[in-house]
Amino acid sequence: MLKPRIIASLLIKDGGLVKTINFKEPRYLGDPMNAVRIFNEKEVDELSVFDISATVKGNGPNFKMIENFASECRMPLCYGGGIKSVAEAQQIFSLGVEKIAISSSAIYNPTLITELSNKVGAQSVVVVLDFKKNFLGGYNIYTHNGTKSVNKNPFEFIKGLQLLGAGEIVLNNIDRDGMMNGYDFSLVEKVRNVATLPMTVIGGAGNMADIGKLIKQFGIIGSAAASIFVYKGKLKGVLINYPSSEEKTMLLKEYLKF
């Protein structure tokens, strides 16, 4: 049977591996390629790489860096950051990336989703949405690393995504980023009510039990995390890590309803 995916998510800023808290205070962790090699050894289910400097600086994707990632990865790779056109996306696929993630360009130019989907197939088109709770208890989508609020009803927008040609949606809660205090289940619930496409959740995982709980509640879902796979211990020493296949099997056994 299909297993829920446990995804390691790497943030890149100016070519270096970083980790943020609430999308701020990027802490430099080292050479991202070292992390990839360790994740290969650990047999990670999937790897997501988001270049957080690409859109903000307006430079667009760093193709050389992406090629290095794609060549090194022995697991599926999703790249996001600064993709604005079908041509850029196709160049990234030709470098050997399985999936591309778009966020601000999906929001401001939704026809790009359709154009991409027609060219590369929906299975490879991922839409990443960054959420923040507003003071009324609802949610807003943000772009540009959480600095620009989007004037759209998030759930109406999500409803239309599958029809536009998206193959996967990644939900990120900015308020939980780096906090390691658990995923935002109410956000996932709200999105599940309006969309059936494969979903990945990121933002808040503080330990493997948080991932287990997400799987328990939502079944086949992608659970992505960064902090727990790059830090060890209360003092957050940098140590690239990932559960062994035995640990993963135990986790699924404990939390997944068959």
Added chain:
Amino acid sequence: MIGIIDYGVGNINAFINILKQIGVPYKKVSNESELVNVQKLILPGVGHFDYAMKRFQDSGMIDKINKMVLQQNTPVLGVCVGMQMMANNSDEGILPGLGWINAEVKKFDSTQLIGNEPLPLPHMGWNDITLEKFSPILTGLENNSHFYFLHSFYFVCHEDSDRIASANYGSNFTCVANHKNVFGVQFHPEKSHNYGIKLLKNFSELC
């Protein structure tokens, strides 16, 4: 020498890295003249069926490769959409397939339910495979090896004897097919860690 068919679709570098690692001679082939000294072929593929078929047709290699596969019995491994292209036709597009295996490609039925939820598409992630009959390409890959899948369409063999292994997503579907020298895998061996490496090694060792 394994020739990895480079027609602008699919993850050539990922195959190269693995073949390099296991010490198998390989080369990228992107035009007819590069097909000399190639004894085996890998046909990668991602994306839309028609787009991939069109790119393959435009590559100028198709006649020579058809000849190698159908007349000279050159072993060929199709991966993901590369496998689907080996069928006669696909629900995803209107262009004919290569017809190397008597099969068609159909879309998963997204209206069927898993529990109370509709079947999410694409089928994405790690799934077990079940061996249905022996094939040298699966040597050492006992039941319940798992591989990475990423697709919304699946391969339906018209000849039972061509079905080698299946996976389950809503229902059982063929994920490894083999007809004579033609092999197809729906999953991504180049992205399936040691299971995928083993499968590619098996392919490289076929006589």
